[in-house]
Amino acid sequence: MKIQTVSLIGLGAIGAAYGRKLQQLLGDSFTVVASKERIDRYNRNGITINGERAEFSFMTPDEETAPRDLVIFATKNAELQQAIKDMKHHIGKDTIILSLLNGISSEEEIINQTGNAHVLYSLCVGIDAVRQGHNITYSSLGKIVFGEKDKSISDDVIAVKQLFDEAGVPYEVPEDVWHAIWAKFMFNVGVNQTSAVLKAPYKHFQQIPELQQWMESAMYEVVEISKKAGINLTEKDILHYRPILQALSPNGKTSMLQDVEAKRKTEVEFFAGKVCELGKKYNIPTPVNEQLYKIIRIMEQMW
Ligand SMILES: NC(=O)C1=CN([C@@H]2O[C@H](COP(=O)(O)OP(=O)(O)OC[C@H]3O[C@@H](n4cnc5c(N)ncnc54)[C@H](OP(=O)(O)O)[C@@H]3O)[C@@H](O)[C@H]2O)C=CC1
Numbered sequence: 001m002k003i004q005t006v007s008l009i010g011l012g013a014i015g016a017a018y019g020r021k022l023q024q025l026l027g028d029s030f031t032v033v034a035s036k037e038r039i040d041r042y043n044r045n046g047i048t049i050n051g052e053r054a055e056f057s058f059m060t061p062d063e064e065t066a067p068r069d070l071v072i073f074a075t076k077n078a079e080l081q082q083a084i085k086d087m088k089h090h091i092g093k094d095t096i097i098l099s100l101l102n103g104i105s106s107e108e109e110i111i112n113q114t115g116n117a118h119v120l121y122s123l124c125v126g127i128d129a130v131r132q133g134h135n136i137t138y139s140s141l142g143k144i145v146f147g148e149k150d151k152s153i154s155d156d157v158i159a160v161k162q163l164f165d166e167a168g169v170p171y172e173v174p175e176d177v178w179h180a181i182w183a184k185f186m187f188n189v190g191v192n193q194t195s196a197v198l199k200a201p202y203k204h205f206q207q208i209p210e211l212q213q214w215m216e217s218a219m220y221e222v223v224e225i226s227k228k229a230g231i232n233l234t235e236k237d238i239l240h241y242r243p244i245l246q247a248l249s250p251n252g253k254t255s256m257l258q259d260v261e262a263k264r265k266t267e268v269e270f271f272a273g274k275v276c277e278l279g280k281k282y283n284i285p286t287p288v289n290e291q292l293y294k295i296i297r298i299m300e301q302m303w
């Protein structure tokens, strides 16, 4: 099967950065789904990506349409439930679905809510996209990592590979995508949350060893939990992320720090919240994440 039609929901830092590549390949066969209020805002203010104005084809969620070959979710986790409802006309029984959200729960949420049998597991890594209003900038697109949870190279995987090759979207199909998602989760638990409470762009993580150690102390709690959950992250996974962090734009900011600065709801429930929940389940102490959870929830209430 060749993917010819794609719809995306969540035209933020991640959605716009990768969506732009697909729009350049597919033209009007690439659709962004958004409410009328959002579409008016996008048209009024314009969307720029690295300084260039980008034009997208929009549809509102209630417009009837044929199901797409591929649907991409790129909202924040707290917005996912609504986004799944908004994509109901775009998802058919054969539609392949990719969720670029961080965390370890979005794929299951999509499967449970849609009953779709073509959800690929995915994440994006190495991208340092920053959104200010409707202006998106990034120094590196990183890559989209995706695959089947059962490690098979299915027709869906091959179809998405072909699309990304044609569109110039960097990607990787790892041997074990579920392990990769957990490792990325571990990294976000460390860097996103500590950057959010310290309001620290990447340069501080690149330069201050004490900050790196604190970040990794939150990550090691995920490593311990992963052993009980059968994922078996190790120190190797921690070390894998060190050069990735060093390569991010020094003035770039995690998506959680961007939320804090814009006074938006953060994804803390899906990072520290999840770690503490699993820590209780498996009887593993999670003191660093407990503190991070409390501090970030308090910060959210302060604004
Ligand atoms: N930024 C980064 O570098 C990275 C982010 N991620 C992950 O990717 C995901 C997205 O992050 P990011 O792009 O930074 O987030 P943003 O907040 O920049 O983008 C989310 C976008 O989704 C839109 N949206 C939310 N709900 C709907 C809806 N129902 N219909 C249409 N649009 C909707 C929002 O619109 P509006 O603004 O109008 O509310 C917003 O533009 C997160 O899980 C994040 O953790 C992963 C890797 C790197």
Ligand SMILES: CC(C)(CO)C(=O)C(=O)O
Residues within 6 Å of the ligand: 102, 124, 125, 126, 127, 128, 129, 187, 188, 191, 192, 253, 254, 255, 256
């Ligand atoms: C890895 C990182 C920190 C940037 O790619 C990210 O996933 C985020 O900002 O949410």
